[in-house]
Amino acid sequence: MTQQQRAAIVIVGGGAVGCGVAHSLAAAGYDDILLIEKESTLATATTSQAAGLVGQVRNSLDRTRLAMWSVETFSELEAGDGARPGWRQVGSLRLALCDERVEEFRRMQAVADEAGLETRFLDNHEAASLWPAMRFEEVRGVLWCPSDGYLQPSDLAMSYVARARQAGVRFLTGTTARGILVENDQVVGVETSGGRISTPMIINAAGAHAWHLADSVGLELPIVPVRHEFFVTVAAEGLRPDLPVIRIPDATLYLRAETDALLCGGWEPASLSLDPRGYPVDGQTPPVREDWDVLAAFAEQLSPQFPQVSQLGVRSVFRGWPTFTPDGRFIIGESSRVKGFVMAGGCNAHGVSGSAGIGRHVVESLGDNPSEYVSSLSPDRFTDNAWDWDEMTALARNVYEHYYAIDH
Numbered sequence: 001m002t003q004q005q006r007a008a009i010v011i012v013g014g015g016a017v018g019c020g021v022a023h024s025l026a027a028a029g030y031d032d033i034l035l036i037e038k039e040s041t042l043a044t045a046t047t048s049q050a051a052g053l054v055g056q057v058r059n060s061l062d063r064t065r066l067a068m069w070s071v072e073t074f075s076e077l078e079a080g081d082g083a084r085p086g087w088r089q090v091g092s093l094r095l096a097l098c099d100e101r102v103e104e105f106r107r108m109q110a111v112a113d114e115a116g117l118e119t120r121f122l123d124n125h126e127a128a129s130l131w132p133a134m135r136f137e138e139v140r141g142v143l144w145c146p147s148d149g150y151l152q153p154s155d156l157a158m159s160y161v162a163r164a165r166q167a168g169v170r171f172l173t174g175t176t177a178r179g180i181l182v183e184n185d186q187v188v189g190v191e192t193s194g195g196r197i198s199t200p201m202i203i204n205a206a207g208a209h210a211w212h213l214a215d216s217v218g219l220e221l222p223i224v225p226v227r228h229e230f231f232v233t234v235a236a237e238g239l240r241p242d243l244p245v246i247r248i249p250d251a252t253l254y255l256r257a258e259t260d261a262l263l264c265g266g267w268e269p270a271s272l273s274l275d276p277r278g279y280p281v282d283g284q285t286p287p288v289r290e291d292w293d294v295l296a297a298f299a300e301q302l303s304p305q306f307p308q309v310s311q312l313g314v315r316s317v318f319r320g321w322p323t324f325t326p327d328g329r330f331i332i333g334e335s336s337r338v339k340g341f342v343m344a345g346g347c348n349a350h351g352v353s354g355s356a357g358i359g360r361h362v363v364e365s366l367g368d369n370p371s372e373y374v375s376s377l378s379p380d381r382f383t384d385n386a387w388d389w390d391e392m393t394a395l396a397r398n399v400y401e402h403y404y405a406i407d408h
Contacts, residue, residue, distance in 0.1 A: 007170070008032035010190055010199040012177045012213060013344075014039070015047040016153055016355040018205035019160035021344050024359025026167035033169045034199075036192060038176040038209075038282075043157035045285075046207050047352060049320030050153040051230055051265055053245050053254055054353040055092055056117055057108050057145050059407060062373040064115040066357030071147060073356035074156070083162040086152035090244050093127055094143040095136075095305070097250035102141035104406045109143060119145045131246065133238030135305050150245055150256050153352045160355075176282045177206065179216040180341065187217070187340030193282065201340040203362065208274070208321045210345035212281035217338045219383050221331060222392035223346050225274040225321035226400045227288055230265025231295050232258050233312035249404035251301040261315060262306075266298045267403040273393060274321060288319040322349045326387075326395035328408075330358060332377040333365035342366070343379045348399060 009030060011018050014037025022035050039045065054074065056067035071089075078087040096102045105121070112119045122144045124136040136142070161171060172194075180202050181189040189198045204213045208225040243257045255264040272291075279285060295317065299309045325331060325346035334342045344362050347354065361377065364370045402408050 005195065006198045007034035008199065009034070009201045009203060010197055011035040011203045011205055012190065013037065013205035013207055013210075014042040014157070014171065014173065015045060015205065015207055016043065016050070016157045016160070016352045017207070017344055017347060017358055019043065019157045019164070020355030020359040021203055021205055021362050022164040022169045023160040024356070024363050026164045026169050028363045031168055033164075034172060034197065035169065036172045036175045036177060036197070038174070040174050042161060042171065042173060043154045046320040046322055047153045047157055049318045050352045051254065051256070051263060051318070052150045052153045052352060053256060054150060055145070055148050055245070055247065057094065057112055057119060057143065057148075059108060059111065061111055061115055064111055064117060066354055066361070068115060068117055069360055070354055070356040074151060077156075077159045077163070083155070083159040085156035085159040087149060088151065088241060089147060089149040090242055091130075091144060091146040092148035092245040092247065093122070093130065094145070095139050095246065095248045096141035096143075097138060097248065099140060100406055101250055105141055105143040107407070112145070117145065118147060119143055130244055133306065133308070134246065135307065138304060148245060156352060156355070177213060178282050180213055182217050182338055185338055187338060201342060203342045203344055205344040207345065207351070208276065208285045208323060209281055210323065210343070211276035214343070214379070216281070217341050219335055219337065219341070219379065221343070221346070221379055221382050222326050222387065222389070222396060223276065223323045223331065224325070224393050224396035225276065225285065226324045226397060227268070227272040227319065228265070228322050228349060228400075229288065229291065229295065229317060229319035230263060231298070231314045232316045232318070233262045233309070234315050235260040236262055236308060236312050248302070248305065252404045253298060253302055255302065255306075262309065262312065264298055264302055264309070266301065267400060268294055269401055271397045271400045273397050275393070285321050288321060290317045290319065322347065322351060324348050324396040324399050326392045326399070328399040330361070330377050331379050331382075332358065332361045332374065333370070333379065335379050335383065337383055349403070
């Protein structure tokens with residue numbers, strides 16, 4: 001590491017968020033950037049276990065615009081030379097099974113209209129023409145967004161890496177950050193498994209280890225890893241990769257085709273979380289074991305709309321520890337208590353789909369005049385007030401469990 005013992009900016013974490021931040025910083029003109037990753041390859045932890053869905057229809061204008069920015073970036077990456085993110089802009093169908101959900105969709109459509117995002121309601125016959133294997137008899141409303149889609153998460157990360165490398169960003173794998181070094185409330189470096197790297201700025205994109213890095217500079221942030229899992233079936237008749245993504249919020253489910261198979265996941269009503277204080281910064285997060293009862297419940301919830309799911313064998317299960325926050329919002333920006341310590345975490349299962357927008361927000365947070373929204377994502381909202389860890393964990397798990405709750 002001799003030639004890399006100093007950098008103007010060190011990003012810790014080589015998942016979609018860290019790589020997306022590196023790409024955004026380089027595109028904004030920052031240089032002398034080094035990204036370090038503890039694993040031997042990039043995008044191997046939570047990113048590799050993500051479903052890759054990209055949806056822009058949200059309940060807030062700011063979140064809708066962030067998602068739209070990500071889609072714009074994914075489209076540019078897919079159309080460019082070199083590594084591509086596997087972006088498939090197949091559109092999405094959001095299915096309502098009750099009248100209250102239809103009304104929520106109308107409110108979401110109003111937000112989309114304000115943001116300039118194209119959406120429209122389809123009748124069930126139109127929806128069935130887009131997904132012939134799906135049953136729509138019990139569906140009360142369908143909201144269509146033609147510019148949504150899905151991508152391959154690891155491919156996205158490597159697409160960011162390819163562009164960032166061209167701009168001079170360095171990447172160092174197999175290097176664990178053990179603690180941030182601070183003098184007079186200013187970041188001065190990071191202690192790693194390969195020695196010290198001097199730097200005035202650390203960007204913490206360490207996912208399930210983000211709490212540890214913040215703790216090493218005296219900041220306690222409620223970043224809670226919560227289990228998430230989904231399954232992929234064997235090949236099934238009627239499935240092909242150009243089918244739209246489907247979300248069924250009333251059943252807490254999402255699904256898409258995975259080539260000629262079905263990918264299906266959902267949000268557990270009784271979540272399982274980790275206490276990051278219980279495992280070390282330089283160790284692995286506890287393994288995520290398949291919960292077949294939960295996965296079977298997903299299949300059962302899907303069966304009214306997709307009856308053949310009960311007949312399909314499961315080919316593989318993906319699971320990880322995405323991090324959640326008590327208020328369901330990202331933690332982005334520099335701490336006012338420790339100059340040069342910048343957060344890019346607490347992504348609430350939007351790390352992959354929101355990675356381009358998160359990178360843009362990090363760039364904006366480092367500028368002279370960040371928006372009120374980006375300023376509101378600062379880590380200061382937690383470090384300036386006393387809070388209880390157990391209470392915050394319960395709130396973070398509640399965000400996960402009510403991910404598809406009406407107006408959530």
